[in-house]
Amino acid sequence: MAEQKLKYVNHPIPKKDAEAIMSGAPVYTDDLVPPGTLTVKLLRSPYASARITAIDTAVASKVPGVVCILTHEDVPKIRYSFAGSNYPGNNPFDRYILEDVVRYVGDPVAVIAAENEAAAIRAMKLVKVTYEQLPPVLDFETAEGNASVVHDEDDYFYQMDIGGDIKKNLLSSEGFEHGDFDAVFAACPVQLDETYYTKQNQQAMMETFRAFSYVDYSGSLTVVSSTQIPFHARRIIARALGLPPAKVRVIKPRIGGGFGAKQSLVCELFPALVTRKTGRPAKIVFTRHESFSASNSRHEFRVRVRLGAEKDGTVKALWVDSLENAGAYGEHAVNVIGLSAHKTLPLYGKASANRYTGRVVYTNTMAGGAFRGFGATQGCYAVETTVNKMARQLGLDPAAVRLANLPTVGEPMPAYYNETLNSCSLDRCIATGKKMIGWDEKYVPGSFGRKTGPHTYRGMGMAITMQGSGLTNLDACSVTLRLDDDDYYTLMIGASDMGTGCDTILAQMAAEILCCPVENITVDGVDTNHSPYDKGSYASSTTYVTGNAVVKAATQLVERMRDVAAQKLNVPAATLCFDGTAFTDGEKSLTVKEIGIESVNGQNDWLTVTASFSGKASPPPFVAGFAEVEVDTETGKVTLLDMVGVVDCGTVVNKSLARVQAEGGLAQGVGMALYEDVRYSTAGQLRTDSFMDYKIPSRLDLPNIRVAFEESYEPSGPFGAKSIGEVVINTPTPAIIEAIRNAVGVEIHSLPATAEKVYMALQNSKMA
Numbered sequence: 016m017a018e019q020k021l022k023y024v025n026h027p028i029p030k031k032d033a034e035a036i037m038s039g040a041p042v043y044t045d046d047l048v049p050p051g052t053l054t055v056k057l058l059r060s061p062y063a064s065a066r067i068t069a070i071d072t073a074v075a076s077k078v079p080g081v082v083c084i085l086t087h088e089d090v091p092k093i094r095y096s097f098a099g100s101n102y103p104g105n106n107p108f109d110r111y112i113l114e115d116v117v118r119y120v121g122d123p124v125a126v127i128a129a130e131n132e133a134a135a136i137r138a139m140k141l142v143k144v145t146y147e148q149l150p151p152v153l154d155f156e157t158a159e160g161n162a163s164v165v166h167d168e169d170d171y172f173y174q175m176d177i178g179g180d181i182k183k184n185l186l187s188s189e190g191f192e193h194g195d196f197d198a199v200f201a202a203c204p205v206q207l208d209e210t211y212y213t214k215q216n217q218q219a220m221m222e223t224f225r226a227f228s229y230v231d232y233s234g235s236l237t238v239v240s241s242t243q244i245p246f247h248a249r250r251i252i253a254r255a256l257g258l259p260p261a262k263v264r265v266i267k268p269r270i271g272g273g274f275g276a277k278q279s280l281v282c283e284l285f286p287a288l289v290t291r292k293t294g295r296p297a298k299i300v301f302t303r304h305e306s307f308s309a310s311n312s313r314h315e316f317r318v319r320v321r322l323g324a325e326k327d328g329t330v331k332a333l334w335v336d337s338l339e340n341a342g343a344y345g346e347h348a349v350n351v352i353g354l355s356a357h358k359t360l361p362l363y364g365k366a367s368a369n370r371y372t373g374r375v376v377y378t379n380t381m382a383g384g385a386f387r388g389f390g391a392t393q394g395c396y397a398v399e400t401t402v403n404k405m406a407r408q409l410g411l412d413p414a415a416v417r418l419a420n421l422p423t424v425g426e427p428m429p430a431y432y433n434e435t436l437n438s439c440s441l442d443r444c445i446a447t448g449k450k451m452i453g454w455d456e457k458y459v460p461g462s463f464g465r466k467t468g469p470h471t472y473r474g475m476g477m478a479i480t481m482q483g484s485g486l487t488n489l490d491a492c493s494v495t496l497r498l499d500d501d502d503y504y505t506l507m508i509g510a511s512d513m514g515t516g517c518d519t520i521l522a523q524m525a526a527e528i529l530c531c532p533v534e535n536i537t538v539d540g541v542d543t544n545h546s547p548y549d550k551g552s553y554a555s556s557t558t559y560v561t562g563n564a565v566v567k568a569a570t571q572l573v574e575r576m577r578d579v580a581a582q583k584l585n586v587p588a589a590t591l592c593f594d595g596t597a598f599t600d601g602e603k604s605l606t607v608k609e610i611g612i613e614s615v616n617g618q619n620d621w622l623t624v625t626a627s628f629s630g631k632a633s634p635p636p637f638v639a640g641f642a643e644v645e646v647d648t649e650t651g652k653v654t655l656l657d658m659v660g661v662v663d664c665g666t667v668v669n670k671s672l673a674r675v676q677a678e679g680g681l682a683q684g685v686g687m688a689l690y691e692d693v694r695y696s697t698a699g700q701l702r703t704d705s706f707m708d709y710k711i712p713s714r715l716d717l718p719n720i721r722v723a724f725e726e727s728y729e730p731s732g733p734f735g736a737k738s739i740g741e742v743v744i745n746t747p748t749p750a751i752i753e754a755i756r757n758a759v760g761v762e763i764h765s766l767p768a769t770a771e772k773v774y775m776a777l778q779n780s781k782m783a
Contacts, residue, residue, distance in 0.1 A: 023526040024734045027671035028533050031519045032269075041269045044225045044241045045300060052227060052296040053082055055286050056135040058125040058142050059309060060117035063151035063379040063699030064163065067115045067144060070125065075141035080134030083292055084142065085126040087113040090288060094170050095255040097279040097311075097382070098346035099244030099551055101489045103174040107186060107345040109166055112255055112284050117146075118165055118343035119381050120700050121309035128289040128297055151379035151699050155315060155340035158184045158376035165343060165377035177349050179375075186341050186375040187349045191356075193429040194368030200332040203323030207405055211320070211397040212765035214693045215340070216313040216686070218386050219711050222271025223306040224282040227298035228290040235544070237264040238287050243277045243511045244551035249543045251280045252287055267541040273513045274683070275385030278553045279346055281310045307704040311384025312693070314351050315340035318397035328409055328416040330363040330402070334370040335394060341375050342382035348375045351383070355394030358481055358635070360430035363402075364422030369430045379699055385553060387683060388744045391482055396766070399478035399749035404762070407460070413753070414445055414454060417479050417639075432487060434632050438727040438737070441479060444639035444661040447723050448477070452641040452659045462760035470648045473656070474758025477641045478749035482742035483633035484732070485556030490630055492561045493547035496525060496568040497623040498576065500615040502596065502608040504529060507539040509549025510561045515740065516672040517557045521565050523668060524733055528569035530595025531607075547625055555738035558668060560630050562733035567626035579619050580605040634729045636737045637663040640681070640746025644754040651774025653689055653755055658720045658747060665729040665737035677722040677743045684747030686711045689767050 035041045072084040094108040113123055125142050129135035152163040166181045173179070178188035200206065226240035236258065242248050245265045253260040270277065286297035301310065316339055323332035335356040341348035356371035386392075406413040421442060422428055427435050449455060457475055459465055464474035495507040506525055512518045518538040526533045539546065549561060573593060580598035581588035583605050591598040597606040614621045643657040660681045667673045690710040694702040703709040728735035752763050761776035 023523045030516050043269050048227050048298050052298050053128045054132045054135050055299040056127045057123045058139050060122040064149040065117050065146040069145040071143040075138040078138040080130040081138045082128045087115045091257045099247035099278045105177050105349045107173045155378050158378050184377045186345045188374045190372040192370045196368040196370040199368035200323040205324040207322045209320050209401045211318050213316045213393045215315045216691045218274040218276035220272030224301040226283040228286040229296035235264045239266045240283050241270045243273045245541045265543045270513045274387045278385040308701045313386035314383035316393040320397050320401040328411045330366050332368045337373040339375045342380045344382040351390035354390030358391035359394040359398040361428040363420045365420050387741050392745050395480045395745040396748045403753040438729040440663040440725040440727040441637040443725040448639045448641045448659050448661040464758040472758040473645045474754045476750040476753030478746040480745035481635040481637050484559035484738040485630045487633045490556050490560045492549035493627040494564045494568050495547045495625045498611045500611050504536045509546040510557045511552040520668040524565045525569045555740040564628035566733045568624045572624045634737050636742045640750045642750040642754045646758045651770040661723045664739040666735035678720050680743030681720050684744045688748040688751040
């Protein structure tokens with residue numbers, strides 16, 4: 016890392032809201048609901064595919080306390096997309112708020128608003144709906160060209176050509192090629208062709224989806240929501256309701272977790288619609304069942320990997336072919352699929368040929384959305400598992416294979432939008448991870464690992480990954496920084512802190528430049544009527560994109576204060592030194608406090624600076640992940656004994672918060688690898704719709720997850736920083752899957768690696 020004497024950045028500053036969280040004081044969306052607010056409930060489809068032929072609300076409307084019941088006949092007929100991403104974009108406009116066609120079990124059919132929850136639920140049960148059932152398409156591998164068409168509406172549209180054909184259930188198709196893959200692959204002495212499957216994992220954040228709405232003093236429709244995308248939410252709400260954006264306001268209080276799920280507009284339109292119809296405040300709170308079955312999830316994937324290599328393990332040709340299940344609606348799906356290749360292929364920098372092909376299909380299952388990793392997770396599992404298999408076939412150490420294939424700093428990465436790699440410590444990450452887990456002492460190549468009991472074996476596995484830092488030439492944000500009437504500052508941002516601590520790390524960056532304690536900087540909450548624009552908290556962007564804007568704003572504010580001080584002291588600005596409390600030339604000085612007081616007394620301008628940033632690059636962070644497991648061959652049970660993640664996120668802005676981010680992401684990756692098993696009935700009913708049926712790892716299921724950092728210095732990042740939010744979830748799955756193979760010799764090509772699946776693989780291998 017470049018030499019810098021940092022006082023606040025690169026230090027474990029406590030979170031600004033730590034005391035409030037520990038004392039139970041933080042205010043979440045449902046805590047802010049005013050008295051007299053209507054409760055909103057949704058009647059949902061029991062069928063995966065059907066046409067509504069009649070709705071009778073007469074009896075339900077007579078339930079005491081019911082204020083209104085709204086159906087597809089009562090809503091604007093405006094196509095929109097749930098996706099909270101840049102506009103215009105490649106998301107299809109394939110939704111109405113309510114429609115006379117339902118496309119998955121759980122699709123909203125009617126909105127019931129009542130004075131209390133009991134009345135709303137009672138009325139919901141009395142609404143009579145007549146359906147014409149249609150044959151659903153549930154298998155995404157047979158969706159394209161299926162006789163059942165998910166979307167056949169005439170007003171479906173998208174804003175750019177995405178290679179789709181909705182009459183055939185094809186949402187999009189895409190690809191790229193660098194070099195002549197066919198020729199290079201054919202010349203390789205080592206050739207692998209493997210296919211893998213991942214499921215629709217749930218984000219499972221603690222706070223379910225919720226929002227409330229009211230008309231404020233200016234007549235604006237105000238929506239208070241637990242959302243990652245306040246400004247995108249304002250735009251989407253305005254479009255779907257046919258309102259001018261200036262008449263919609265979105266406020267984001269504390270968020271109780273999101274992990275990407277709240278990058279979509281899942282619930283906000285329903286209370287907003289009720290407020291528009293009644294003029295009264297209205298709220299909706301999803302049950303856990305609704306959050307599981309009627310929101311969004313990670314996209315289901317099939318990934319085929321073809322790899323060509325030399326006998327020394329040098330990867331020469333790599334092809335990723337991805338098929339993605341969008342579900343019933345297409346939000347985010349087009350963006351997700353490409354990252355299965357763009358954030359896996361570049362890791363093998365010695366390859367002279369890369370190819371990527373991707374297709375996204377509609378099915379009659381719940382729509383996919385954003386989930387930490389956003390396509391890179393699925394691709395990483397497939398590519399890294401294939402590389403591990405190649406190393407095994409050649410009798411090579413998987414860690415050594417990675418080291419021999421790493422991309423080179425200073426060179427472009429053709430598969431990563433041809434961006435130049437300017438920072439990478441992945442070699443050190445691998446070396447540190449090996450040492451932490453005892454790789455050289457414990458790793459035993461071969462069909463079976465170390466025997467630890469009559470029917471238990473231990474094995475080791477590893478993987479590498481990369482992500483990005485925002486979206487190149489797309490993500491944009493602004494921050495406003497002002498000197499208050501004292502030596503205190505207010506930092507106004509539009510980024511949504513999801514509990515990740517972005518309020519704290521952005522204040523650390525400002526404090527570093529303003530030379531003041533972090534406590535002297537107040538970070539304002541997000542209100543689209545008052546906050547500067549930020550595209551939202553997603554795509555691992557806040558540290559890099561918003562952080563760069565903070566650095567610009569703080570630097571400009573110091574110069575503004577310097578100019579004021581020079582004028583007041585009648586000295587050249589260049590002669591003044593700044594120590595955080597005063598500007599001085601050695602003889603004369605003016606304190607920041609004096610400047611602040613004078614600014615509000617009209618003796619100089621009120622010092623406020625707004626700065627913007629849009630990334631011209633998306634520097635990738637990296638992780639080397641290692642796992643050790645024990646497998647019981649009599650039951651198939653896999654016990655994770657050790658999990659190590661070594662992270663290169665550039666300069667670590669806050670070591671405590673970064674460590675928590677990394678530990679949490681690794682734990683989620685463990686869930687994907689071993690536990691999270693989404694299951695549907697043959698009729699399209701989600702069976703795993705509660706924590707009783709959908710297992711995520713608890714503290715008891717996890718080992719002591721260990722994290723280390725190998726800092727690089729990213730020249731385009733704030734203080735050399737890159738992102739960390741998503742990259743940490745990617746390596747556990749391929750590392751654990753390889754550890755199972757290393758322990759007992761079975762390959763798992765579909766997730767999760769449940770005890771039943773491992774046991775059956777063992778039985779089949781014995782029979783073979």
